[in-house]
Amino acid sequence: MSRAIVAVAFVVALIALYPYVSNISTASSLKGSYVFKWSEIPIEKRGTLYEESLKTVTKFNNAVKVLLEIAGIFVVILTVIEYYKYYKIHKEEVE
Amino acid sequence: MMLKRFSWHQRLAHFVGSVSGMMLLITGLPIMFPEHLGWVFGIFGGSTVTMFLHRVFAVILIFSFAYFGTYFVLERIVRGRGDSNIKNFGLSAEFISEVVAGAVRDILWTLGLRRERPKFGKYDWIMVSDIYLLPVLAFIEIITGTIMWFPRSFDFVTSNPGLFFVVRTIHAGVAFFLLLFVLAHAGILHLTPGNFPINMSIFSGKISRRKAEVEHEKWVEVAEEVEGEEKKSSSKLCYVFGAITIVNLIALAYVPFAMRNEWLAGLRVSGDGIVTFALGLGVVTLIVYVIASVIAFVKGIKS
Ligand code: HEM
Numbered sequence: 001m002s003r004a005i006v007a008v009a010f011v012v013a014l015i016a017l018y019p020y021v022s023n024i025s026t027a028s029s030l031k032g033s034y035v036f037k038w039s040e041i042p043i044e045k046r047g048t049l050y051e052e053s054l055k056t057v058t059k060f061n062n063a064v065k066v067l068l069e070i071a072g073i074f075v076v077i078l079t080v081i082e083y084y085k086y087y088k089i090h091k092e093e094v095e
Numbered sequence: 096m097m098l099k100r101f102s103w104h105q106r107l108a109h110f111v112g113s114v115s116g117m118m119l120l121i122t123g124l125p126i127m128f129p130e131h132l133g134w135v136f137g138i139f140g141g142s143t144v145t146m147f148l149h150r151v152f153a154v155i156l157i158f159s160f161a162y163f164g165t166y167f168v169l170e171r172i173v174r175g176r177g178d179s180n181i182k183n184f185g186l187s188a189e190f191i192s193e194v195v196a197g198a199v200r201d202i203l204w205t206l207g208l209r210r211e212r213p214k215f216g217k218y219d220w221i222m223v224s225d226i227y228l229l230p231v232l233a234f235i236e237i238i239t240g241t242i243m244w245f246p247r248s249f250d251f252v253t254s255n256p257g258l259f260f261v262v263r264t265i266h267a268g269v270a271f272f273l274l275l276f277v278l279a280h281a282g283i284l285h286l287t288p289g290n291f292p293i294n295m296s297i298f299s300g301k302i303s304r305r306k307a308e309v310e311h312e313k314w315v316e317v318a319e320e321v322e323g324e325e326k327k328s329s330s331k332l333c334y335v336f337g338a339i340t341i342v343n344l345i346a347l348a349y350v351p352f353a354m355r356n357e358w359l360a361g362l363r364v365s366g367d368g369i370v371t372f373a374l375g376l377g378v379v380t381l382i383v384y385v386i387a388s389v390i391a392f393v394k395g396i397k398s
Pocket residue numbers: 029115116117119120122123124125126127128146147149150153154156157233236237239240241243244263266267269270271273361
């Protein structure tokens with residue numbers, strides 16, 4: 001049974017990898033089809049699209065910044081608490 | 096006396112996932128913070144090579160996500176949960192409230208506000224949280240990374256190139272959080288008294304019965320006994336390295352406050368001593384962990 005599980009998981013992984021491996025030549029950003037350029041957008045649409053995306057990007061930038069500020073403080077507090085917990089546990093284990 | 100804590104697949108999954116994840120951080124962070132981490136490009140031989148390596152490790156991460164993800168889900172369906180305390184794939188309200196209650200009681204005990212430490216099964220509340228959070232974060236990185244790798248395959252990017260930068264901000268934000276995670280995770284599991292210099296459980300698959308009796312009380316009775324010798328460590332050096340990691344985390348927690356919203360360029364940080372110190376020490380620590388993981392994994396196979 002476990003061989004069958006390995007086989008199925010392997011097939012799933014190969015299928016998942018196919019699009020990446022078949023395009024590995026694009027893996028160096030110099031060669032690949034990197035960033036889509038504004039110049040490829042029709043000139044009459046460019047202005048409004050730019051304005052619009054600027055708004056969306058700003059929203060996300062600000063949201064990610066706030067989330068990281070909170071996450072940083074949270075991780076520091078949790079790490080200090082957990083470190084102290086292992087200190088207490090170790091005292092118990094030694095006894 | 097030792098107990099069997101992790102299966103071969105669990106150890107391999109942790110090894111492949113964590114080493115590729117840390118290498119993705121090492122090759123990705125200098126793109127996010129070129130002013131502070133430019134020296135990393137030098138190690139790999141330039142930014143083009145570094146970006147190429149980022150995609151190579153991305154392929155390894157995607158493989159491990161797809162392979163081990165499928166394997167663990169199928170194993171669970173076919174064989175049941177075994178000695179794990181995670182019931183119903185962790186999705187029932189009962190299980191979630193058990194985890195939350197465990198967290199609250201555990202923290203209260205640590206702070207001296209509760210007499211008895213709650214008893215845990217194989218995975219305590221923080222481990223359960225890690226087991227669910229990490230695959231979700233890896234998945235977000237895979238989706239956003241794929242969009243950045245093949246922007247032309249995604250209609251929303253070709254119809255509005257500006258949205259590419261939203262994707263990049265999310266990718267970079269999650270990456271920064273993962274840096275905090277790895278330092279906290281290894282700091283708690285390795286740099287603490289009793290664990291320092293290294294907690295071999297995830298590498299050898301074994302834990303001492305004595306340790307499990309205190310840390311995973313409810314699991315001991317269902318755990319399988321295995322051969323092996325326990326190594327005791329009692330070096331006081333753990334406090335020095337523990338302090339270094341905590342100082343590093345505090346300095347890193349300051350970094351988001353120094354970030355400025357630079358429109359399409361994303362969140363940028365200018366030259367700043369604390370930021371340079373925090374990121375530099377963080378990346379050096381990651382390099383040490385990658386090397387330590389490889390050595391420990393090889394030792395674990397032999398043991
Ligand atoms: C643990 C997982 C990962 C981490 C920590 C990570 C980290 C990073 C970071 C910090 C950046 C720089 C962002 C910026 O420009 O400010 C980046 C860029 C990038 N990442 Fe990732 N990444 C991860 C996974 C992936 C995956 C799975 C893929 C692909 C499927 C990927 C593809 C990319 C691409 C295409 C870029 C654009 C920069 C370039 O041209 O090299 N990443 N990554």
